[in-house]
Amino acid sequence: xxxxxxxxxxxxxxxxxxxxxxxxxxxxxxxxxxxxxxxxxxxxxxxxxxxxxxxxxxxxxxxxxxxxxxxxxxxxxxxxxxxxxxxxxxxxxxxxxxxxxxxxxxxxxxxxxxxx
Amino acid sequence: xxxxxxxxxxxxxxxxxxxxxxxxxxxxxxxxxxxxxxxxxxxxxxxxxxxxxxxxxxxxxxxxxxxxxxxxxxxxxxxxxxxxxxxxxxxxxxxxxxxxxxxxxxxxxxxxxxxxxxxxxxxxxxxxxxxxxxxxxxxxxxxxxxxxxxxxxxxxxxxxxxxxxxxxxxxxxxxxxxxxxxxxxxxxxxxxxxxxxx
Numbered sequence: 001x002x003x004x005x006x007x008x009x010x011x012x013x014x015x016x017x018x019x020x021x022x023x024x025x026x027x028x029x030x031x032x033x034x035x036x037x038x039x040x041x042x043x044x045x046x047x048x049x050x051x052x053x054x055x056x057x058x059x060x061x062x063x064x065x066x067x068x069x070x071x072x073x074x075x076x077x078x079x080x081x082x083x084x085x086x087x088x089x090x091x092x093x094x095x096x097x098x099x100x101x102x103x104x105x106x107x108x109x110x111x112x113x114x115x116x
Numbered sequence: 117x118x119x120x121x122x123x124x125x126x127x128x129x130x131x132x133x134x135x136x137x138x139x140x141x142x143x144x145x146x147x148x149x150x151x152x153x154x155x156x157x158x159x160x161x162x163x164x165x166x167x168x169x170x171x172x173x174x175x176x177x178x179x180x181x182x183x184x185x186x187x188x189x190x191x192x193x194x195x196x197x198x199x200x201x202x203x204x205x206x207x208x209x210x211x212x213x214x215x216x217x218x219x220x221x222x223x224x225x226x227x228x229x230x231x232x233x234x235x236x237x238x239x240x241x242x243x244x245x246x247x248x249x250x251x252x253x254x255x256x257x258x259x260x261x262x263x264x265x266x267x268x269x270x271x272x273x274x275x276x277x278x279x280x281x282x283x284x285x286x287x288x289x290x291x292x293x294x295x296x297x298x299x300x301x302x303x304x305x306x307x308x309x310x311x312x313x314x
Contacts, residue, residue: 018299063291
């Protein structure tokens with residue numbers, strides 16, 4: 001690992017640890033299932049969110065999109081496709097390491113997505 | 117949620133109940149005051165109107181109604197102002213304690229009406245912290261909005277991105293939840309340090 005990568009890794013850890021549990025688990029889940037996008041209901045199941053998905057959208061996802069952490073495409077008025085923003089300089093790194101070393105975790109997340 | 121914020125939440129709900137019931141009492145009293153004296157009509161209804169209708173219309177289209185609507189507007193404004201300005205004391209002390217924890221006891225923190233705090237850093241840099249008691253639609257209690265002082269750099273966008281923030285009107289801004297107040301404010305201060313000193 002060269003110096004730039006280490007510096008980015010430091011910043012990534014700092015960014016992730018500054019977020020609260022909900023936001024952190026969203027990024028973790030989305031990084032593992034990348035390049036798939038998920039709907040709001042699937043996401044709230046993946047992160048074990050107990051509240052309504054509307055409150056997840058208004059309070060959490062909208063703010064994360066504002067900060068360019070995730071991107072949200074509105075497919076229909078009620079259906080959203082939520083993805084991690086892989087053009088983000090630090091989250092790109094998170095996606096990369098999750099794809100490289102997170103195969104087993106990815107399987108678990110994908111299985112929870114298949115169970116409809 | 118923090119113990120202080122829990123108390124602030126209870127206090128807020130309590131005060132809101134009191135404010136609403138006071139609002140209702142004032143509403144009834146005003147209604148009585150404006151309509152118990154004689155009705156002063158604005159204009160005579162036309163002759164061909166059915167008599168029952170014109171009697172009702174005389175009450176509705178009268179100076180009493182104009183006065184009552186004005187009084188009602190003042191009441192709504194007063195309630196709205198209270199909601200905008202009121203931040204329960206435990207929430208104030210939570211915010212101040214956290215900010216003092218990051219920037220030190222000596223840092224100057226001012227509170228202005230409308231739930232706004234401003235922390236002065238070295239030089240003329242500052243951080244604005246605005247509290248929102250209950251998010252509309254999200255049901256989240258005590259969310260904060262962090263805003264930095266203006267940053268004039270071409271790569272401000274890039275610095276903000278690397279700290280999970282966005283740039284609005286040349287300032288770093290982000291919405292945070294109350295658990296994140298400490299860690300995100302710290303990160304914002306770091307981002308501002310990078311932007312101003314490197």
